[in-house]
Amino acid sequence: MSSQGGAGRTRVGRYELGRTLGEGTFAKVKFAKNVQTGEHVAIKILDKEKLLKHKMIDQLKREISTMKLIRHPNVIRMHEVMASKTKIYIVIELVTGGELFDKIVSHRRLKEDDARKYFQQLINAVDYCHSRGVYHRDLKPENLLLDANGTLKVSDFGLSALSQQVQKDGLLHTTCGTPNYVAPEVIINKGYDGAKADLWSCGVILFVLMAGYLPFEDSNLMSLYKKIYKADFTCPSWFSTSTKKLIKKILDPNPNTRITIAEVINNEWFKKGYQPPTFETEDINLDDVNSIFDESGDPTQLVVERREERPALMNAFELISTSQGLNLGTLFEKQTGSVKRETRFASRLPANEILSKIEAAAGPMGFNVQKRNNCKLKLQGESPGRKGQLAIATEVFEVTPSLHMVELRKSNGDTLEFHNFYHSISNGLKDVMWKPDGNIAEVDRILHHRSQ
Known part of the structure; x- marks a missing residue:
C-alpha cells in the first residue's frame, strides 16, 4: 500500500480484503473483514490455473474436505469456500496469538x-x-x-x-x-x-x-x-x-x-489438571466441495473480485487498528523476544527513505533486493537455508502523513532463520525505527482522533 494518492480495497463476496498475512507456492493468506457482521477472518486465496498446472486439485479438495469435517475448539475452523472464474477462496478462522x-x-x-x-x-x-x-x-x-x-x-x-x-x-x-x-x-x-x-x-x-x-x-x-x-x-x-x-x-x-x-x-x-473439551458435534455435508471446481456449474454461484476506491490513510489505519493481532503498544515499542513469520516497527521517516535504508542494510547481509511498486521490496537470500533460500517481503504502510508502519514478512525459508535475520538487521535500522517518548495510550488516542 502506497503513501502516495488514493488506493483501492478489494471486495470478494461479503468480505473486504486487507493486508497479506502469509504466502506460499500455491496460496496467499489475507486478513479480511466480513462487512455484514464486522467479523475478522483470514482468507486463503489460490489460483486455479496454477493448481491445475501442478496437479494440485485433488490435494486441495482433500484439504477443504478435511477442514469442513473438523469442528473442534483446538482446530482452526473453516467458515466457507467460494470460487471465482480464476481463484478459490477458503475463509478460515483468524488466529492472532502467533505460533x-x-x-x-x-x-x-x-x-x-x-x-x-x-x-x-x-x-x-x-x-x-x-x-x-x-x-x-x-x-x-x-x-x-x-x-x-x-x-x-x-x-x-x-x-x-x-x-x-x-x-x-x-x-x-x-x-x-x-x-x-x-x-x-x-x-x-x-x-x-x-x-x-x-x-x-x-x-x-x-x-x-x-x-x-x-x-x-x-x-x-x-x-x-x-x-x-x-x-x-x-x-x-x-x-x-x-x-x-x-x-x-x-x-x-x-x-x-x-x-x-x-x-x-x-x-x-x-x-494432571486435564479438562476434556466440551463442544457440540455437527453433521457436515461435503456435497459442495466438488462444486467450486465445476466449470460447468451455475455461473451465478461464482463470486467476483471488485475494487472500491478509498483514501489510502483510512486503508492503512484500518489494517492496523482493526487487526486483532496487532496491539498499538507493541507496534510503537522496540520488539524483543519472539518474532513470528512477520514483524513490524514504526518509523517517522518518509517511505522512500525507509526502503533505501532497508536495502542498504540487507545487502551486506547477503540479500539481493528486488524493488516493486507501491512501497514494497523483496529481499532474497543468496545462500541456501534449512528450508531453502530465505525470502522476505517488505512493505511500508502510511498511518499518518508523518508516521509509517513497516512490515517484514517471511515468504520463504525457515522461521528461525527469519528470527535471526530480523535481530541482525535491526542493528542497522536503529535510526529508522521510532519509539514514542510518551505513553502508548496517548499515541493510541492521537491515532483514533486522526482517523475521525
Whole structure:
C-alpha cells in the first residue's frame, strides 16, 4: 500500500480484503473483514490455473474436505469456500496469538505444567481428527497456533489424509511431513498407520516444548533417519521421571508396541489438571466441495473480485487498528523476544527513505533486493537455508502523513532463520525505527482522533 494518492480495497463476496498475512507456492493468506457482521477472518486465496498446472486439485479438495469435517475448539475452523472464474477462496478462522514455535523461541523451553497444557490440547485435537477419519501427517510447532486467549489451534491440513486414502492393507503409503518430526515407519515407505504416525510427531513436539531442542537432529539426512529409526535420543536431566517414561513410550520406533492415544489420555502424567473439551458435534455435508471446481456449474454461484476506491490513510489505519493481532503498544515499542513469520516497527521517516535504508542494510547481509511498486521490496537470500533460500517481503504502510508502519514478512525459508535475520538487521535500522517518548495510550488516542 502506497503513501502516495488514493488506493483501492478489494471486495470478494461479503468480505473486504486487507493486508497479506502469509504466502506460499500455491496460496496467499489475507486478513479480511466480513462487512455484514464486522467479523475478522483470514482468507486463503489460490489460483486455479496454477493448481491445475501442478496437479494440485485433488490435494486441495482433500484439504477443504478435511477442514469442513473438523469442528473442534483446538482446530482452526473453516467458515466457507467460494470460487471465482480464476481463484478459490477458503475463509478460515483468524488466529492472532502467533505460533507455538515463537513461544519456544522466546522462552527457550517451557515449564512442565505449561508444556503439559499444550500437549493435552494437541492430543485432544489429534484424537478428534482421527475419530473423523482425518490424519494430519505434518504436526510440528510451526503448525500449532495460539488464539488471543492462549488456546492451541492445529492448522495446515495441506498434507493430511482422509480415511478413503487408506489402502487394502489398512495403511497409508505417502511419504510426507517434516523430517525431524516424522515417524520411522513413514521414512521406510512400507505403509503406516496414520494415527500412530501422528502420535509419534506429538511425542517429538512434547520433547521440544520441554527441552527447547529436537530429540533427533543431524545435518546429514541419512544420519538423521538412522537416529529416528533407532529412536536414538536422550531426555535432558530436568525432565521428570514420569515425563521421560511417557515420551519413551510415544517415541517407540516399533509402531506395533508404541503407546496409543487412548493410553496417553489415561496416563497419570497426562491426566494432571486435564479438562476434556466440551463442544457440540455437527453433521457436515461435503456435497459442495466438488462444486467450486465445476466449470460447468451455475455461473451465478461464482463470486467476483471488485475494487472500491478509498483514501489510502483510512486503508492503512484500518489494517492496523482493526487487526486483532496487532496491539498499538507493541507496534510503537522496540520488539524483543519472539518474532513470528512477520514483524513490524514504526518509523517517522518518509517511505522512500525507509526502503533505501532497508536495502542498504540487507545487502551486506547477503540479500539481493528486488524493488516493486507501491512501497514494497523483496529481499532474497543468496545462500541456501534449512528450508531453502530465505525470502522476505517488505512493505511500508502510511498511518499518518508523518508516521509509517513497516512490515517484514517471511515468504520463504525457515522461521528461525527469519528470527535471526530480523535481530541482525535491526542493528542497522536503529535510526529508522521510532519509539514514542510518551505513553502508548496517548499515541493510541492521537491515532483514533486522526482517523475521525
